Amino acid sequence: MSSFSDTYKTLRQRSEQICSYLQTEDYVVQPVVDVSPPKWHLGHTTWFFETFILKPYVTGYQEYDPEYNYVFNSYYESVGARVIRTDRGNLSRPTVQDVYKYRAYVDEAMFHFLYNEPSEELKELLILGFNHEEQHQELLYYDIKYILGHNPLFPAYNPQYSSPKVEADASGNFIAMPEGVYEVGHQGEGFCFDNELNRHKVYLNAYEISPNLVTNEEYVKFIEAGGYHDFRYWHAEAWDWVKNNQVEAPLYWYKIDEQWHNYTYRGLEPLNADEPVCHISYYEAYAYASWKGLRLPTEFEWEAAASKFNWGLRWEWTESAYLPYPGFTKAPGAIGEYNGKFMVNQKVLRGASEVTPPGHERVTYRNFFHPNLRWLFSGLRLAK
Incomplete structure:
Protein backbone atom coordinates (compact mmCIF):
# COMPACT_ATOMS: atom_id res chain seq x y z
CA MET A 1 0.00 0.00 0.00
CA HIS A 150 -25.81 33.93 13.32
CA ASN A 151 -28.20 31.56 15.06
CA PRO A 152 -30.10 33.74 17.59
CA LEU A 153 -29.26 31.22 20.34
CA PHE A 154 -25.48 31.44 19.70
CA PRO A 155 -25.02 27.68 20.21
CA ALA A 156 -21.54 26.35 20.92
CA TYR A 157 -19.84 24.39 18.15
CA ASN A 158 -17.46 22.64 20.54
CA PRO A 159 -17.49 23.66 24.24
CA GLN A 160 -13.95 22.26 24.62
CA TYR A 161 -12.49 24.25 21.71
CA SER A 162 -9.26 25.97 22.73
CA SER A 163 -7.52 28.73 20.78
CA PRO A 164 -3.72 28.59 20.58
CA LYS A 165 -1.84 30.68 23.11
CA VAL A 166 -0.61 34.07 21.94
CA GLU A 167 3.16 34.42 21.94
CA ALA A 168 3.60 38.18 21.75
CA ASP A 169 6.86 40.11 21.72
CA ALA A 170 6.81 41.84 25.09
CA SER A 171 8.90 44.79 23.90
CA GLY A 172 6.63 45.54 20.95
CA ASN A 173 9.56 47.23 19.22
CA PHE A 174 9.10 47.47 15.48
CA ILE A 175 11.50 45.37 13.41
CA ALA A 176 13.70 47.51 11.16
CA MET A 177 14.29 46.14 7.67
CA PRO A 178 16.98 47.73 5.48
CA GLU A 179 16.36 48.85 1.93
CA GLY A 180 17.53 46.44 -0.69
CA VAL A 181 16.67 43.69 -3.12
CA TYR A 182 14.84 40.70 -1.67
CA GLU A 183 13.73 37.43 -3.22
CA VAL A 184 10.12 36.36 -2.80
CA GLY A 185 8.07 33.43 -4.00
CA HIS A 186 8.27 29.69 -3.55
CA GLN A 187 11.41 27.71 -4.12
CA GLY A 188 12.42 24.11 -3.45
CA GLU A 189 10.76 20.74 -3.89
CA GLY A 190 7.72 21.08 -1.62
CA PHE A 191 4.18 21.78 -2.81
CA CYS A 192 2.99 25.27 -3.62
CA PHE A 193 0.06 26.71 -5.50
CA ASP A 194 0.73 28.22 -8.92
CA ASN A 195 0.17 31.76 -7.62
CA GLU A 196 3.35 31.44 -5.49
CA LEU A 197 5.49 31.12 -8.63
CA ASN A 198 7.82 32.32 -9.96
CA ARG A 199 10.41 33.28 -7.35
CA HIS A 200 11.66 36.74 -8.24
CA LYS A 201 13.46 39.79 -6.92
CA VAL A 202 11.76 42.89 -5.50
CA TYR A 203 13.27 46.15 -4.33
CA LEU A 204 12.02 47.40 -0.97
CA ASN A 205 12.64 50.75 0.63
CA ALA A 206 13.69 50.68 4.28
CA TYR A 207 10.68 49.96 6.49
CA GLU A 208 9.65 48.80 9.95
CA ILE A 209 7.10 46.12 10.80
CA SER A 210 5.46 45.22 14.09
CA PRO A 211 6.44 41.93 15.73
CA ASN A 212 2.87 41.54 17.02
CA LEU A 213 -0.63 41.41 15.65
CA VAL A 214 -3.08 44.11 16.76
CA THR A 215 -5.02 42.84 19.78
CA ASN A 216 -8.69 43.12 20.73
CA GLU A 217 -7.77 45.59 23.48
CA GLU A 218 -5.97 47.83 20.99
CA TYR A 219 -8.83 47.59 18.50
CA VAL A 220 -11.42 48.54 21.15
CA LYS A 221 -9.58 51.85 21.53
CA PHE A 222 -10.17 52.53 17.83
CA ILE A 223 -13.88 51.87 18.30
CA GLU A 224 -14.10 54.01 21.44
CA ALA A 225 -12.27 56.85 19.67
CA GLY A 226 -15.09 56.91 17.11
CA GLY A 227 -13.16 55.16 14.37
CA TYR A 228 -16.30 53.80 12.73
CA HIS A 229 -17.83 57.28 12.63
CA ASP A 230 -14.94 59.27 11.16
CA PHE A 231 -14.64 59.17 7.37
CA ARG A 232 -11.04 60.40 7.46
CA TYR A 233 -9.66 56.94 8.16
CA TRP A 234 -11.53 55.10 5.43
CA HIS A 235 -11.35 54.68 1.68
CA ALA A 236 -14.44 56.15 -0.02
CA GLU A 237 -15.68 52.69 -1.01
CA ALA A 238 -15.06 51.47 2.54
CA TRP A 239 -16.91 54.42 4.06
CA ASP A 240 -19.92 53.57 1.90
CA TRP A 241 -19.65 49.97 3.14
CA VAL A 242 -19.60 51.12 6.78
CA LYS A 243 -22.64 53.34 6.35
CA ASN A 244 -24.69 51.00 4.15
CA ASN A 245 -24.11 48.02 6.44
CA GLN A 246 -24.14 49.98 9.72
CA VAL A 247 -20.83 48.41 10.75
CA GLU A 248 -19.80 49.32 14.30
CA ALA A 249 -17.30 46.58 15.25
CA PRO A 250 -15.66 43.38 13.94
CA LEU A 251 -17.87 40.47 12.94
CA TYR A 252 -19.29 38.48 15.89
CA TRP A 253 -18.78 41.39 18.36
CA TYR A 254 -21.70 42.46 20.57
CA LYS A 255 -21.84 45.06 23.32
CA ILE A 256 -23.87 43.71 26.24
CA ASP A 257 -24.31 45.76 29.44
CA GLU A 258 -21.47 48.05 28.34
CA GLN A 259 -19.07 45.11 27.93
CA TRP A 260 -17.84 43.72 24.64
CA HIS A 261 -18.58 40.07 23.92
CA ASN A 262 -17.86 37.97 20.87
CA TYR A 263 -19.10 34.69 19.49
CA THR A 264 -16.53 31.88 19.68
CA TYR A 265 -16.68 28.15 19.00
CA ARG A 266 -17.58 27.82 22.71
CA GLY A 267 -20.53 30.19 22.33
CA LEU A 268 -20.93 33.87 23.25
CA GLU A 269 -18.17 34.99 25.65
CA PRO A 270 -16.69 38.20 27.08
CA LEU A 271 -14.02 39.55 24.75
CA ASN A 272 -10.49 38.31 25.47
CA ALA A 273 -8.47 41.55 25.44
CA ASP A 274 -5.14 39.84 24.73
CA GLU A 275 -6.17 37.84 21.68
CA PRO A 276 -5.35 39.21 18.21
CA VAL A 277 -8.35 40.94 16.69
CA CYS A 278 -10.15 38.67 14.26
CA HIS A 279 -12.84 38.78 11.57
CA ILE A 280 -12.09 42.22 10.21
CA SER A 281 -12.23 43.29 6.59
CA TYR A 282 -9.39 44.91 4.66
CA TYR A 283 -11.42 48.11 4.94
CA GLU A 284 -11.26 47.93 8.74
CA ALA A 285 -7.60 46.92 8.81
CA TYR A 286 -6.69 49.90 6.64
CA ALA A 287 -8.82 52.28 8.72
CA TYR A 288 -7.25 51.12 11.97
CA ALA A 289 -3.74 51.54 10.56
CA SER A 290 -4.68 55.00 9.28
CA TRP A 291 -6.05 55.97 12.70
CA LYS A 292 -2.71 54.92 14.22
CA GLY A 293 -0.83 57.03 11.70
CA LEU A 294 0.69 53.85 10.26
CA ARG A 295 -0.05 51.47 7.39
CA LEU A 296 -0.35 47.83 6.40
CA PRO A 297 2.74 46.07 5.05
CA THR A 298 2.87 44.96 1.44
CA GLU A 299 2.93 41.22 0.90
CA PHE A 300 6.60 41.47 -0.09
CA GLU A 301 7.51 43.39 3.07
CA TRP A 302 5.66 40.75 5.08
CA GLU A 303 7.48 37.84 3.42
CA ALA A 304 10.90 39.46 3.68
CA ALA A 305 10.49 39.99 7.45
CA ALA A 306 8.42 36.90 8.36
CA SER A 307 11.35 34.97 9.84
CA LYS A 308 11.72 37.71 12.46
CA PHE A 309 8.25 37.46 14.03
CA ASN A 310 5.66 34.86 15.02
CA TRP A 311 2.87 34.34 12.54
CA GLY A 312 0.08 31.84 12.00
CA LEU A 313 -2.80 32.86 14.30
CA ARG A 314 -4.54 35.13 11.80
CA TRP A 315 -4.47 35.68 8.08
CA GLU A 316 -2.99 39.17 7.83
CA TRP A 317 -4.32 41.74 5.42
CA THR A 318 -1.62 43.36 3.30
CA GLU A 319 -1.59 46.46 1.13
CA SER A 320 -0.99 44.34 -1.98
CA ALA A 321 -3.47 43.68 -4.75
CA TYR A 322 -3.73 40.04 -5.81
CA LEU A 323 -1.75 39.98 -9.06
CA PRO A 324 0.32 37.39 -10.96
CA TYR A 325 4.03 37.07 -10.30
CA PRO A 326 6.43 37.57 -13.26
CA GLY A 327 6.23 34.59 -15.59
CA PHE A 328 3.00 33.25 -14.08
CA THR A 329 1.24 30.77 -16.36
CA LYS A 330 -2.01 28.90 -15.95
CA ALA A 331 -2.02 25.13 -16.35
CA PRO A 332 -4.13 23.74 -19.21
CA GLY A 333 -7.66 22.54 -18.53
CA ALA A 334 -9.70 22.78 -15.35
CA ILE A 335 -6.67 22.81 -13.03
CA GLY A 336 -5.65 26.10 -14.64
CA GLU A 337 -8.86 27.65 -13.27
CA TYR A 338 -7.64 27.20 -9.70
CA ASN A 339 -6.12 30.64 -9.00
CA GLY A 340 -5.37 32.69 -12.08
CA LYS A 341 -8.87 33.77 -12.99
CA PHE A 342 -9.38 35.37 -9.57
CA MET A 343 -6.54 37.88 -9.94
CA VAL A 344 -8.73 40.98 -9.97
CA ASN A 345 -10.30 43.20 -7.28
CA GLN A 346 -8.89 41.19 -4.37
CA LYS A 347 -6.33 41.81 -1.62
CA VAL A 348 -3.57 39.43 -0.55
CA LEU A 349 -3.45 38.05 2.98
CA ARG A 350 -0.32 36.40 4.36
CA GLY A 351 0.38 33.96 7.17
CA ALA A 352 -2.15 31.35 8.32
CA SER A 353 -4.80 31.06 11.03
CA GLU A 354 -5.62 28.96 14.05
CA VAL A 355 -7.95 26.86 11.87
CA THR A 356 -5.47 26.34 9.02
CA PRO A 357 -4.77 22.57 8.79
CA PRO A 358 -1.40 21.55 10.29
CA GLY A 359 1.32 21.63 7.66
CA HIS A 360 -0.75 23.67 5.20
CA GLU A 361 0.95 26.96 6.09
CA ARG A 362 4.15 28.36 4.53
CA VAL A 363 5.79 31.75 4.30
CA THR A 364 5.10 32.14 0.55
CA TYR A 365 1.37 31.26 0.75
CA ARG A 366 -0.78 33.92 -0.94
CA ASN A 367 -4.33 33.90 0.33
CA PHE A 368 -6.77 36.32 -1.31
CA PHE A 369 -10.21 37.71 -0.60
CA HIS A 370 -12.36 40.68 -1.56
CA PRO A 371 -11.70 43.67 0.74
CA ASN A 372 -15.18 43.68 2.32
CA LEU A 373 -15.10 40.06 3.56
CA ARG A 374 -14.43 39.21 7.18
CA TRP A 375 -15.87 35.78 8.00
CA LEU A 376 -12.36 34.42 7.50
CA PHE A 377 -9.90 34.43 10.44
CA SER A 378 -8.35 37.77 9.46
CA GLY A 379 -6.34 40.27 11.47
CA LEU A 380 -3.61 42.85 10.91
CA ARG A 381 0.00 43.75 11.59
CA LEU A 382 1.20 47.35 11.33
CA ALA A 383 4.11 48.77 9.33
CA LYS A 384 5.73 52.13 8.80
Whole structure:
Protein backbone atom coordinates (compact mmCIF):
# COMPACT_ATOMS: atom_id res chain seq x y z
CA MET A 1 0.00 0.00 0.00
CA SER A 2 1.39 3.41 -0.97
CA SER A 3 2.04 6.22 1.51
CA PHE A 4 -0.50 8.25 -0.45
CA SER A 5 -3.22 5.94 0.84
CA ASP A 6 -2.42 6.77 4.47
CA THR A 7 -2.26 10.50 3.70
CA TYR A 8 -5.60 10.32 1.90
CA LYS A 9 -7.23 8.45 4.78
CA THR A 10 -6.01 10.96 7.39
CA LEU A 11 -7.11 13.87 5.23
CA ARG A 12 -10.60 12.57 4.67
CA GLN A 13 -11.12 11.66 8.31
CA ARG A 14 -10.18 15.19 9.38
CA SER A 15 -12.93 16.74 7.24
CA GLU A 16 -15.50 14.48 8.86
CA GLN A 17 -14.06 15.10 12.32
CA ILE A 18 -14.57 18.86 11.84
CA CYS A 19 -18.24 18.14 11.11
CA SER A 20 -18.66 15.64 13.93
CA TYR A 21 -19.93 18.35 16.31
CA LEU A 22 -22.79 19.32 14.00
CA GLN A 23 -26.44 18.37 14.07
CA THR A 24 -28.04 17.34 10.79
CA GLU A 25 -29.77 20.71 10.45
CA ASP A 26 -26.42 22.54 10.70
CA TYR A 27 -25.18 20.85 7.52
CA VAL A 28 -27.71 22.48 5.19
CA VAL A 29 -27.78 26.19 6.10
CA GLN A 30 -26.49 28.97 3.82
CA PRO A 31 -27.07 32.33 5.56
CA VAL A 32 -25.16 34.42 2.97
CA VAL A 33 -23.64 33.86 -0.46
CA ASP A 34 -20.07 33.51 0.81
CA VAL A 35 -20.99 30.67 3.18
CA SER A 36 -21.55 27.18 1.79
CA PRO A 37 -23.50 24.49 3.67
CA PRO A 38 -21.08 22.04 5.36
CA LYS A 39 -22.54 19.10 3.44
CA TRP A 40 -21.66 20.89 0.20
CA HIS A 41 -17.99 21.08 1.22
CA LEU A 42 -18.03 17.36 2.00
CA GLY A 43 -19.54 16.63 -1.39
CA HIS A 44 -17.41 19.05 -3.36
CA THR A 45 -14.08 17.74 -2.04
CA THR A 46 -15.29 14.22 -2.88
CA TRP A 47 -16.31 15.34 -6.37
CA PHE A 48 -12.78 16.70 -6.90
CA PHE A 49 -11.20 13.26 -6.45
CA GLU A 50 -13.90 11.54 -8.47
CA THR A 51 -13.68 14.05 -11.34
CA PHE A 52 -9.93 14.54 -11.61
CA ILE A 53 -8.59 11.15 -10.45
CA LEU A 54 -11.09 8.30 -10.66
CA LYS A 55 -13.01 9.12 -13.84
CA PRO A 56 -9.98 9.80 -16.06
CA TYR A 57 -7.53 7.26 -14.58
CA VAL A 58 -9.56 4.22 -13.43
CA THR A 59 -10.73 2.00 -16.25
CA GLY A 60 -14.40 1.10 -15.88
CA TYR A 61 -15.02 3.40 -12.92
CA GLN A 62 -18.75 3.86 -12.36
CA GLU A 63 -19.67 7.41 -11.43
CA TYR A 64 -21.65 7.48 -8.17
CA ASP A 65 -24.37 9.78 -9.50
CA PRO A 66 -24.10 11.72 -12.79
CA GLU A 67 -26.13 14.59 -11.29
CA TYR A 68 -23.47 15.22 -8.64
CA ASN A 69 -21.21 16.91 -11.18
CA TYR A 70 -23.88 19.61 -11.47
CA VAL A 71 -24.40 19.78 -7.70
CA PHE A 72 -20.79 19.78 -6.47
CA ASN A 73 -18.81 21.55 -9.20
CA SER A 74 -17.73 24.89 -7.72
CA TYR A 75 -16.36 27.19 -10.41
CA TYR A 76 -14.77 24.93 -13.05
CA GLU A 77 -16.26 26.15 -16.32
CA SER A 78 -14.47 23.44 -18.32
CA VAL A 79 -16.09 20.64 -16.29
CA GLY A 80 -19.66 21.59 -17.12
CA ALA A 81 -22.75 23.35 -15.73
CA ARG A 82 -23.18 23.76 -11.98
CA VAL A 83 -25.59 24.95 -9.32
CA ILE A 84 -25.02 28.67 -8.83
CA ARG A 85 -23.35 29.50 -5.54
CA THR A 86 -26.34 31.29 -4.05
CA ASP A 87 -28.48 28.15 -4.50
CA ARG A 88 -26.32 25.74 -2.52
CA GLY A 89 -28.54 26.27 0.53
CA ASN A 90 -31.58 25.14 -1.50
CA LEU A 91 -30.14 21.65 -1.91
CA SER A 92 -32.23 19.73 0.60
CA ARG A 93 -31.32 16.77 -1.61
CA PRO A 94 -28.94 15.02 -1.74
CA THR A 95 -29.35 14.52 1.98
CA VAL A 96 -26.52 14.61 4.50
CA GLN A 97 -26.72 10.83 4.66
CA ASP A 98 -26.46 10.66 0.86
CA VAL A 99 -23.35 12.84 0.90
CA TYR A 100 -21.65 10.60 3.45
CA LYS A 101 -22.53 7.56 1.30
CA TYR A 102 -20.97 9.38 -1.66
CA ARG A 103 -17.80 10.00 0.34
CA ALA A 104 -17.61 6.34 1.37
CA TYR A 105 -18.09 5.18 -2.23
CA VAL A 106 -15.36 7.44 -3.59
CA ASP A 107 -13.04 6.69 -0.66
CA GLU A 108 -13.29 2.97 -1.30
CA ALA A 109 -12.43 3.47 -4.96
CA MET A 110 -9.55 5.80 -4.03
CA PHE A 111 -8.10 3.31 -1.50
CA HIS A 112 -8.14 0.62 -4.17
CA PHE A 113 -6.54 3.00 -6.67
CA LEU A 114 -3.86 4.14 -4.20
CA TYR A 115 -2.87 0.61 -3.17
CA ASN A 116 -0.07 0.87 -5.72
CA GLU A 117 2.36 3.77 -5.95
CA PRO A 118 0.96 6.38 -8.38
CA SER A 119 2.90 7.81 -11.29
CA GLU A 120 4.77 11.11 -10.92
CA GLU A 121 2.09 12.91 -12.95
CA LEU A 122 -0.63 11.56 -10.69
CA LYS A 123 1.32 12.37 -7.55
CA GLU A 124 1.19 16.06 -8.44
CA LEU A 125 -2.54 15.87 -9.06
CA LEU A 126 -3.14 13.97 -5.82
CA ILE A 127 -1.12 16.46 -3.78
CA LEU A 128 -3.15 19.27 -5.31
CA GLY A 129 -6.30 17.37 -4.30
CA PHE A 130 -5.00 16.98 -0.74
CA ASN A 131 -4.26 20.71 -0.50
CA HIS A 132 -7.63 21.51 -2.03
CA GLU A 133 -9.43 19.54 0.67
CA GLU A 134 -7.29 21.22 3.33
CA GLN A 135 -8.44 24.59 2.01
CA HIS A 136 -12.03 23.43 2.36
CA GLN A 137 -11.35 22.20 5.89
CA GLU A 138 -10.46 25.76 6.81
CA LEU A 139 -13.52 27.05 4.96
CA LEU A 140 -15.63 24.55 6.91
CA TYR A 141 -14.44 26.19 10.12
CA TYR A 142 -15.32 29.64 8.73
CA ASP A 143 -18.74 28.60 7.50
CA ILE A 144 -19.70 26.61 10.59
CA LYS A 145 -18.82 29.59 12.78
CA TYR A 146 -20.90 31.90 10.59
CA ILE A 147 -23.88 29.52 10.60
CA LEU A 148 -23.87 29.02 14.38
CA GLY A 149 -22.74 32.58 15.12
CA HIS A 150 -25.81 33.93 13.32
CA ASN A 151 -28.20 31.56 15.06
CA PRO A 152 -30.10 33.74 17.59
CA LEU A 153 -29.26 31.22 20.34
CA PHE A 154 -25.48 31.44 19.70
CA PRO A 155 -25.02 27.68 20.21
CA ALA A 156 -21.54 26.35 20.92
CA TYR A 157 -19.84 24.39 18.15
CA ASN A 158 -17.46 22.64 20.54
CA PRO A 159 -17.49 23.66 24.24
CA GLN A 160 -13.95 22.26 24.62
CA TYR A 161 -12.49 24.25 21.71
CA SER A 162 -9.26 25.97 22.73
CA SER A 163 -7.52 28.73 20.78
CA PRO A 164 -3.72 28.59 20.58
CA LYS A 165 -1.84 30.68 23.11
CA VAL A 166 -0.61 34.07 21.94
CA GLU A 167 3.16 34.42 21.94
CA ALA A 168 3.60 38.18 21.75
CA ASP A 169 6.86 40.11 21.72
CA ALA A 170 6.81 41.84 25.09
CA SER A 171 8.90 44.79 23.90
CA GLY A 172 6.63 45.54 20.95
CA ASN A 173 9.56 47.23 19.22
CA PHE A 174 9.10 47.47 15.48
CA ILE A 175 11.50 45.37 13.41
CA ALA A 176 13.70 47.51 11.16
CA MET A 177 14.29 46.14 7.67
CA PRO A 178 16.98 47.73 5.48
CA GLU A 179 16.36 48.85 1.93
CA GLY A 180 17.53 46.44 -0.69
CA VAL A 181 16.67 43.69 -3.12
CA TYR A 182 14.84 40.70 -1.67
CA GLU A 183 13.73 37.43 -3.22
CA VAL A 184 10.12 36.36 -2.80
CA GLY A 185 8.07 33.43 -4.00
CA HIS A 186 8.27 29.69 -3.55
CA GLN A 187 11.41 27.71 -4.12
CA GLY A 188 12.42 24.11 -3.45
CA GLU A 189 10.76 20.74 -3.89
CA GLY A 190 7.72 21.08 -1.62
CA PHE A 191 4.18 21.78 -2.81
CA CYS A 192 2.99 25.27 -3.62
CA PHE A 193 0.06 26.71 -5.50
CA ASP A 194 0.73 28.22 -8.92
CA ASN A 195 0.17 31.76 -7.62
CA GLU A 196 3.35 31.44 -5.49
CA LEU A 197 5.49 31.12 -8.63
CA ASN A 198 7.82 32.32 -9.96
CA ARG A 199 10.41 33.28 -7.35
CA HIS A 200 11.66 36.74 -8.24
CA LYS A 201 13.46 39.79 -6.92
CA VAL A 202 11.76 42.89 -5.50
CA TYR A 203 13.27 46.15 -4.33
CA LEU A 204 12.02 47.40 -0.97
CA ASN A 205 12.64 50.75 0.63
CA ALA A 206 13.69 50.68 4.28
CA TYR A 207 10.68 49.96 6.49
CA GLU A 208 9.65 48.80 9.95
CA ILE A 209 7.10 46.12 10.80
CA SER A 210 5.46 45.22 14.09
CA PRO A 211 6.44 41.93 15.73
CA ASN A 212 2.87 41.54 17.02
CA LEU A 213 -0.63 41.41 15.65
CA VAL A 214 -3.08 44.11 16.76
CA THR A 215 -5.02 42.84 19.78
CA ASN A 216 -8.69 43.12 20.73
CA GLU A 217 -7.77 45.59 23.48
CA GLU A 218 -5.97 47.83 20.99
CA TYR A 219 -8.83 47.59 18.50
CA VAL A 220 -11.42 48.54 21.15
CA LYS A 221 -9.58 51.85 21.53
CA PHE A 222 -10.17 52.53 17.83
CA ILE A 223 -13.88 51.87 18.30
CA GLU A 224 -14.10 54.01 21.44
CA ALA A 225 -12.27 56.85 19.67
CA GLY A 226 -15.09 56.91 17.11
CA GLY A 227 -13.16 55.16 14.37
CA TYR A 228 -16.30 53.80 12.73
CA HIS A 229 -17.83 57.28 12.63
CA ASP A 230 -14.94 59.27 11.16
CA PHE A 231 -14.64 59.17 7.37
CA ARG A 232 -11.04 60.40 7.46
CA TYR A 233 -9.66 56.94 8.16
CA TRP A 234 -11.53 55.10 5.43
CA HIS A 235 -11.35 54.68 1.68
CA ALA A 236 -14.44 56.15 -0.02
CA GLU A 237 -15.68 52.69 -1.01
CA ALA A 238 -15.06 51.47 2.54
CA TRP A 239 -16.91 54.42 4.06
CA ASP A 240 -19.92 53.57 1.90
CA TRP A 241 -19.65 49.97 3.14
CA VAL A 242 -19.60 51.12 6.78
CA LYS A 243 -22.64 53.34 6.35
CA ASN A 244 -24.69 51.00 4.15
CA ASN A 245 -24.11 48.02 6.44
CA GLN A 246 -24.14 49.98 9.72
CA VAL A 247 -20.83 48.41 10.75
CA GLU A 248 -19.80 49.32 14.30
CA ALA A 249 -17.30 46.58 15.25
CA PRO A 250 -15.66 43.38 13.94
CA LEU A 251 -17.87 40.47 12.94
CA TYR A 252 -19.29 38.48 15.89
CA TRP A 253 -18.78 41.39 18.36
CA TYR A 254 -21.70 42.46 20.57
CA LYS A 255 -21.84 45.06 23.32
CA ILE A 256 -23.87 43.71 26.24
CA ASP A 257 -24.31 45.76 29.44
CA GLU A 258 -21.47 48.05 28.34
CA GLN A 259 -19.07 45.11 27.93
CA TRP A 260 -17.84 43.72 24.64
CA HIS A 261 -18.58 40.07 23.92
CA ASN A 262 -17.86 37.97 20.87
CA TYR A 263 -19.10 34.69 19.49
CA THR A 264 -16.53 31.88 19.68
CA TYR A 265 -16.68 28.15 19.00
CA ARG A 266 -17.58 27.82 22.71
CA GLY A 267 -20.53 30.19 22.33
CA LEU A 268 -20.93 33.87 23.25
CA GLU A 269 -18.17 34.99 25.65
CA PRO A 270 -16.69 38.20 27.08
CA LEU A 271 -14.02 39.55 24.75
CA ASN A 272 -10.49 38.31 25.47
CA ALA A 273 -8.47 41.55 25.44
CA ASP A 274 -5.14 39.84 24.73
CA GLU A 275 -6.17 37.84 21.68
CA PRO A 276 -5.35 39.21 18.21
CA VAL A 277 -8.35 40.94 16.69
CA CYS A 278 -10.15 38.67 14.26
CA HIS A 279 -12.84 38.78 11.57
CA ILE A 280 -12.09 42.22 10.21
CA SER A 281 -12.23 43.29 6.59
CA TYR A 282 -9.39 44.91 4.66
CA TYR A 283 -11.42 48.11 4.94
CA GLU A 284 -11.26 47.93 8.74
CA ALA A 285 -7.60 46.92 8.81
CA TYR A 286 -6.69 49.90 6.64
CA ALA A 287 -8.82 52.28 8.72
CA TYR A 288 -7.25 51.12 11.97
CA ALA A 289 -3.74 51.54 10.56
CA SER A 290 -4.68 55.00 9.28
CA TRP A 291 -6.05 55.97 12.70
CA LYS A 292 -2.71 54.92 14.22
CA GLY A 293 -0.83 57.03 11.70
CA LEU A 294 0.69 53.85 10.26
CA ARG A 295 -0.05 51.47 7.39
CA LEU A 296 -0.35 47.83 6.40
CA PRO A 297 2.74 46.07 5.05
CA THR A 298 2.87 44.96 1.44
CA GLU A 299 2.93 41.22 0.90
CA PHE A 300 6.60 41.47 -0.09
CA GLU A 301 7.51 43.39 3.07
CA TRP A 302 5.66 40.75 5.08
CA GLU A 303 7.48 37.84 3.42
CA ALA A 304 10.90 39.46 3.68
CA ALA A 305 10.49 39.99 7.45
CA ALA A 306 8.42 36.90 8.36
CA SER A 307 11.35 34.97 9.84
CA LYS A 308 11.72 37.71 12.46
CA PHE A 309 8.25 37.46 14.03
CA ASN A 310 5.66 34.86 15.02
CA TRP A 311 2.87 34.34 12.54
CA GLY A 312 0.08 31.84 12.00
CA LEU A 313 -2.80 32.86 14.30
CA ARG A 314 -4.54 35.13 11.80
CA TRP A 315 -4.47 35.68 8.08
CA GLU A 316 -2.99 39.17 7.83
CA TRP A 317 -4.32 41.74 5.42
CA THR A 318 -1.62 43.36 3.30
CA GLU A 319 -1.59 46.46 1.13
CA SER A 320 -0.99 44.34 -1.98
CA ALA A 321 -3.47 43.68 -4.75
CA TYR A 322 -3.73 40.04 -5.81
CA LEU A 323 -1.75 39.98 -9.06
CA PRO A 324 0.32 37.39 -10.96
CA TYR A 325 4.03 37.07 -10.30
CA PRO A 326 6.43 37.57 -13.26
CA GLY A 327 6.23 34.59 -15.59
CA PHE A 328 3.00 33.25 -14.08
CA THR A 329 1.24 30.77 -16.36
CA LYS A 330 -2.01 28.90 -15.95
CA ALA A 331 -2.02 25.13 -16.35
CA PRO A 332 -4.13 23.74 -19.21
CA GLY A 333 -7.66 22.54 -18.53
CA ALA A 334 -9.70 22.78 -15.35
CA ILE A 335 -6.67 22.81 -13.03
CA GLY A 336 -5.65 26.10 -14.64
CA GLU A 337 -8.86 27.65 -13.27
CA TYR A 338 -7.64 27.20 -9.70
CA ASN A 339 -6.12 30.64 -9.00
CA GLY A 340 -5.37 32.69 -12.08
CA LYS A 341 -8.87 33.77 -12.99
CA PHE A 342 -9.38 35.37 -9.57
CA MET A 343 -6.54 37.88 -9.94
CA VAL A 344 -8.73 40.98 -9.97
CA ASN A 345 -10.30 43.20 -7.28
CA GLN A 346 -8.89 41.19 -4.37
CA LYS A 347 -6.33 41.81 -1.62
CA VAL A 348 -3.57 39.43 -0.55
CA LEU A 349 -3.45 38.05 2.98
CA ARG A 350 -0.32 36.40 4.36
CA GLY A 351 0.38 33.96 7.17
CA ALA A 352 -2.15 31.35 8.32
CA SER A 353 -4.80 31.06 11.03
CA GLU A 354 -5.62 28.96 14.05
CA VAL A 355 -7.95 26.86 11.87
CA THR A 356 -5.47 26.34 9.02
CA PRO A 357 -4.77 22.57 8.79
CA PRO A 358 -1.40 21.55 10.29
CA GLY A 359 1.32 21.63 7.66
CA HIS A 360 -0.75 23.67 5.20
CA GLU A 361 0.95 26.96 6.09
CA ARG A 362 4.15 28.36 4.53
CA VAL A 363 5.79 31.75 4.30
CA THR A 364 5.10 32.14 0.55
CA TYR A 365 1.37 31.26 0.75
CA ARG A 366 -0.78 33.92 -0.94
CA ASN A 367 -4.33 33.90 0.33
CA PHE A 368 -6.77 36.32 -1.31
CA PHE A 369 -10.21 37.71 -0.60
CA HIS A 370 -12.36 40.68 -1.56
CA PRO A 371 -11.70 43.67 0.74
CA ASN A 372 -15.18 43.68 2.32
CA LEU A 373 -15.10 40.06 3.56
CA ARG A 374 -14.43 39.21 7.18
CA TRP A 375 -15.87 35.78 8.00
CA LEU A 376 -12.36 34.42 7.50
CA PHE A 377 -9.90 34.43 10.44
CA SER A 378 -8.35 37.77 9.46
CA GLY A 379 -6.34 40.27 11.47
CA LEU A 380 -3.61 42.85 10.91
CA ARG A 381 0.00 43.75 11.59
CA LEU A 382 1.20 47.35 11.33
CA ALA A 383 4.11 48.77 9.33
CA LYS A 384 5.73 52.13 8.80
